[in-house]
Amino acid sequence: MAKSASAPVAPAADFEHSLDELEQLVARMEGGELSLDESLSSFERGIGLYRHCQQALENAELRVRMLLDPDAPDTAEPFEPEL
Structure with missing residues (x-):
């Protein structure tokens, strides 16, 4: 059965997708070939993805x-296995 377009995305997959998009935006911005408007739009999108x-x-x-x-x-502390 095919997934519906409105089906919720798994949190880990959503995080990975957002992080990947953020990395692509940063690479484009660092390339220095965007116009001022494109840079501002990319920055705004990047802030949203970061958050x-x-x-x-x-x-x-x-x-x-x-x-x-x-x-x-x-107050939880990380599990430390016994050696």
Whole structure:
């Protein structure tokens, strides 16, 4: 069965797509061949992508903390395996 165009994208896939687009924007801007308007539009889009990626990373960190210590995620410490 084919995926619907309105089906939600997995958070990791959405993050990867946003990060890839951000990297492409940066490369184009660093190339120095964009007009001022194109540069401003690219910068604006890049800021939005950056914020989206940052939020995704914060959500992932929260999920990890919840898994490490569901009763007190703010005080969760990373798992250190015994040697």
